[in-house]
Amino acid sequence: MNQKHRPYIVLFMLSLLFLAGCGKPTGNQPTGNVVVEKEKPVVKIGASLSLTGGSAFMGEGMRNAMELAIHNLGPTKYKYELVFEDDAMNPKMAADASQKLITIDHVDAILSLSSGTGNVVSQFTQPNKVIHFGVASDPTVAEGEYNFIHWTPPEEETRALISELERRNLHNVAFISFNQQGEKAIMNDFSHRVEGTEISVVSTKIFNNGEKDFKTYLLQIEEERPDVIVVLAFSPEIEIIMKQIKELDIDTPVTSIEAVEFSEQPELFEGVWYIQAADPTDTFLADYVSTYGKQPAPGTANAYDEVNMIVAGFERAGKNPLKKPSTAEVVAELHKIKDFPGALGPLTVPESGIVLSHAVVRMVKDGKFVTIKP
Amino acid sequence: MVMSQLVMNSLIAGSIYALVACGFSLIYTTNRFMHFAHGTTIVAAGYLLYQLFQVLGIPFFAASFVSICLAGMLGLSTYYYLYLPLQKRKASNIVLLIASIGVLIFIENLIQLIFGASVKSIGYIKIARGMDLLGAVITPLQLTIILSSIILLGVLSFLMYKTILGRNMRAVADNPELSSIIGIDHVKVSKYSFLIGSYLAGIAGILIGLEQNLEPTMGTSLMIKGFTGAVIGGVGSVPAAALGSYLLGFAENFGIWYLPSGYKDAIAFILLFLFLLFRPSGMFGREKGASHD
């Protein structure tokens, strides 16, 4: 073989490969009147998730769930694709991500994670008629008929918390919380609900992202002699708070909402009871664990359901296999969803767009998460 | 007692900031530009220890020693392969600052790529109730942090004020043109400043990593606090920078005692702003310039 000929040989081989790739038949195709895969209209489901930063474990879980959902789809009228953007749970980055997903990727739907970013994404999706499902506790994320939330609402969790506190006779409550909309919404809701009861909030300490030293906050809280400290924080702050509570020899009982199961140091929470959003079904758990080799994070099962609901919406609304339905039509279908089989149990989408699921009380016993009050 | 706990908390916080500020100030004092990548030297040391001790199972003190040495190398290399060539091309201090930030971003992302974004814990010390000391509760690690900070401060001060190398470092900082006229080797002095400053960063990384766990972006927030402490005390002097850091620790902890809790970060920023505006040479710094009759 001659030097001069080599480029032509390479080019020829590349062309062969290219042709081979193109002509390859894909997937199972029913016989008869059929639309070839690559001609099916594509529905793009985008996501603005925290793939980096302290909450990356949740963003990654949701991404995995979304891919799992697509993987598990049977034959569908339309082709479903996913587009991921990282927002590090930062509203500004979520704005950039939404912009890109809508104007460049032309997505039909977006999934988001957190109240802060969800509220930003909602501002983009509603006017652009893009469907949006948020995993968020702040109900304003669901304002507008294109915006939905699939997350145990804070009222649910607060309700569960209050009833457990009453059951255990814990009346003076202190909060130490992350400075975020969702957490503030929970504390506000809590204060309203306990008005006129024996429960009262004796101290509230709020910290910003990245805080590593809670010792003085804890000292101040202890001064008020609470019966229980409610920690509204996720990793990494919650572990540091627990560590510092132990080191400062504070024996006031501690509780939390949502975060305990997703800590990488469950031994810190031995004996702690906490509020948890709805449990994913065993089927989903088995599927997820066998695929990814680890437990799902908060929001993971929700993302799975969200993708499936969106797909159901498109499949039900679409009458023409060669043309996607409009998102307005899909939204109408979404609002009809009742007892939809989801990873979080049977799901119903009410008028508000906030999908209902229930909170439970659990405890860490011998390193295991045990539901003590469903 | 509450007050002694508050004081203890302040000392611990101040010591952490001082550990950061000392190395940074040493480098700034000698080289007169902001080596923001100092923060990443700290983080890198922490993650190195994690990798060596937690992942590979190398004994703790050996792993720490290696991490500190490598931190020193990292700082020195940054000087030798990045800043020095830029300086030879007559780069301004702004360019060096930008290069420094570039290194910071690069290394933070590298760490995130290798170790992932989630928090890592160096499991050397079991979490346990602290001990009683002077009416406050403090863990052995926290006490070590305070003592290390004070000892290192002493060692650095000795270096700066009682050795020829230290004298030359201060001379280069004071009057760089004159120092080269009288024959001081700038490059040698700078190399030492980066090496020693980065060893300090290594020690800081290990202690802070043990106390606060590891996260790829922790360098940035540590640098902000350390830098603020240095400005409050006086950037041009290592002991002043340390003192300023302690002041910051006290200001933050006593501040949030009396102010609403969300203001903790604001305290640092407000102090930084006030000092930069009204007294940039810091509380213990001297307004530059000799007295005349």
Added chain:
Amino acid sequence: MLEIQNLTAGYGELEVLQEVSLHIGPAEIVALIGPNGAGKSTVIKSVFGLTHIARGMITFKEKKITKMKTSDLVGLGISYVPQGKINFPSLSVLENLEIGAPAGQDKALLTKNLSFVFHKFPALREKREKPAYTLSGGQQQMLALGRALMREPALLLLDEPSLGLSPKLQKEAFTMINSLRADGIAIIIVEQNAKKAIEIADRTYLLEEGKVVLEGGREMITHKKIKSVYLGGRY
């Protein structure tokens, strides 16, 4: 001791000096006077390797030193006291002096030189532990001179030693410089104060626009050029 022959030098592309020649012998004081921008400072900076030398030759004790590196010149016995910020403000007086000594110098020699300097400038001995910025203007000059002497130089290059000093202090400064001559040191001074310069120097060179236009001893003070242009001024 020092010979400058046909020196053409400047900064970068800019040639400030044009074919300047001068010489100085041991225990001589030579003054360089002239208007701003004449190139006076450039001459001594050139001796010390701080300028770009295009043409010409500089010899020191019969050795060619044109274009030699600054750090090597220091070792040969030439000390330079520049204009402006002349000391290390936060270092103590003692440290300012010690730093002027060659690295790794014999302790006994260092102590000997320190005593010599303190003997010449008793005020410095008093303030030896104090930082340099606490010194008055005159004392700062003393300190700068003292540091230059720590190298036991054969040749001292002083750039405007009286700058910023009150008339009384200027007198003191010049007295100091004069006394150094007794120790065998050759001194080149760049001076704005033409009258004083001529008085103290053995010989004076007048520079204008990078060229030597006049050379002479103390009789120069009566030269019409000097009288009309310079002595009618502020000083």
